[in-house]
Amino acid sequence: MQEALFYSKTTKGQVRCELCPWNCVLSDGQTGICKVRTNHNGILVTNVYNKVAAIGSDPIEKKPLYHFHPGKNILSVGEVGCNLECSFCQNHRISQCKASEFSGFHNITSNKIVDEAQKTWNNTGIAYTYNEPFTFYEFLLDTAQLARLKGLKNVVVSNGYINAAPLQKLLPFIDAFNIDLKAFTDDFYKKYTKGKLQPVLNTLKQIAQSPAHLEITTLIIPGLNDDSSEFESMINWIATELGENVPLHLSRYYPQYKLNAPPTPVEKLVELYDLAKQQLQHVFLGNISDQERSTTYCKNCNAQLISRNRYNTAITTLDRAGNCKKCGTFSSVVI
Ligand code: SF4
Structure with a gap:
């Protein structure tokens, strides 16, 4: 159990978690909608650290x-x-x-x-x-x-x-x-x-x-x-x-x-x-x-840059900088 980040305390011993859009307000012992963050004696703790x-x-x-x-x-x-x-x-x-x-x-x-x-x-x-x-x-x-x-x-x-x-x-x-x-x-x-x-x-x-x-x-x-x-x-x-x-x-x-x-x-x-x-x-x-x-295609010349068969991937027409080897257009792929 470890103290959580992003929360505030209310005057009534409740805590307000500010991590996600639910902003759960929790009384002592209550756990949020995510099922893993709990008000423990007025402190918001995460139950899943490590x-x-x-x-x-x-x-x-x-x-x-x-x-x-x-x-x-x-x-x-x-x-x-x-x-x-x-x-x-x-x-x-x-x-x-x-x-x-x-x-x-x-x-x-x-x-x-x-x-x-x-x-x-x-x-x-x-x-x-x-x-x-x-x-x-x-x-x-x-x-x-x-x-x-x-x-x-x-x-x-x-x-x-x-x-x-x-x-x-x-x-x-x-x-x-x-x-x-x-x-x-x-x-x-x-x-x-x-x-x-x-x-x-x-x-x-x-x-x-x-x-x-x-x-x-x-x-x-x-x-x-x-x-x-x-x-x-x-x-x-x-x-x-x-x-x-x-x-x-x-x-x-x-x-x-x-x-x-x-x-x-x-x-x-x-x-x-x-x-x-x-x-x-x-x-x-x-x-x-x-x-x-x-398949990833070049947006300029339509060359096949990366082909995929399930999880087998072949980088075919892409250089180390992410440019198409045929026409030189930048692909925005991070190699
Ligand atoms: S759902 Fe969990 S993370 Fe989101 S506000 Fe509630 S306690 Fe925090």
């Missing part, structure tokens, strides 16, 4: 990140807890579990994780992933600072549900983000995640204005967020507010957790891919075998 629920080496493409150190592996760590409750969550066993009820923690320090990352083959850094990393903010921040000192990259895979001040404090230490944009209506967010859309859009803009690399993932769920005009509004917003170079991953949905709608039809994914490509330079289909729509 506690890892899952750790392993993954291809960086699995995060997914396609334009950040392609072909590398990344040591990936996750804990328990989440500040949203998505009815289609793929990791609900850890994301929707209270810290006090989880029995599979490894007690592991930031130092140990950094050591492990340095020993791992073909490894570029550490990814904070699997559950929602912002809910283990203090451990993430300390580990990322240490990793940075050792020359490792830090990657955050997140739902984007965080307040501006804690994100600002973290940004200097994070090299790349993949943020879920789960839909483009508040109705969807309220009904299927229990959260709100606007804080996620704020996070995306804040990251896009920083030096960190940004990619976005949208899980396409039939009948819930696959309406063409709603999708077009989302693509418009990404192109206008974040820029046409931000890679967008459109992921195929399969029944999970509380949702049992059938998997996304492939034709729908292709239709939305084509729509997105009208405004964005780099769109990819995920959770599906489609080499053509998993």
